[in-house]
Amino acid sequence: MFVGVFAALQIGWQSVQGSALERFVIHDATLVPAAFAASHLTPSIGAHAEGSRLMAPGGGLNILNGCEGMDALFLLLAAFLAAPLSWRSRLSGIALGIVVVFLVNQSRILVLFYAFRIDRHWFDPLHAFVTPIAVVLVICAYFYVCLARAAKRPAPSP
Numbered sequence: 001m002f003v004g005v006f007a008a009l010q011i012g013w014q015s016v017q018g019s020a021l022e023r024f025v026i027h028d029a030t031l032v033p034a035a036f037a038a039s040h041l042t043p044s045i046g047a048h049a050e051g052s053r054l055m056a057p058g059g060g061l062n063i064l065n066g067c068e069g070m071d072a073l074f075l076l077l078a079a080f081l082a083a084p085l086s087w088r089s090r091l092s093g094i095a096l097g098i099v100v101v102f103l104v105n106q107s108r109i110l111v112l113f114y115a116f117r118i119d120r121h122w123f124d125p126l127h128a129f130v131t132p133i134a135v136v137l138v139i140c141a142y143f144y145v146c147l148a149r150a151a152k153r154p155a156p157s158p
Helices: 002-015 020-041 070-082 087-118 120-152
Strands: 048-050 053-055
Touching: 002 070, 020 048, 020 053, 020 087, 070 087, 070 120, 087 120
Parallel strands: none
Antiparallel strands: 048 053
């Protein structure tokens, strides 16, 4: 079930490439909050969202399909839908999980943004290996905690 749900979500997401939904997710839900965070963390650099780029004098990032964290969200959704959980545990885990994925992905984007600006030789290994693995590990840890918490709950009495 996990593989089927994950594959269906990925195929569905790829089918909306170039659509208003993709632009909303990438620009409004990913890029704008990242620019807001960067401009508040370091106001002096003048970070701002421009098109699909997190821009600032001295360098920025291009946020494309794949940078928005949907793959991590799909992993989490597939895991919760395949797990033997009550619907209450499943839905609360998904709801909080959406926030976790968003925050982890925003952190990843900010790490990459600052790495590119500070020392560009760190960008490629961070982008290709370190941050994707970190995102998956955090999502797996979150899912594990949700499973452990659900297992500790007493079964409802008849």
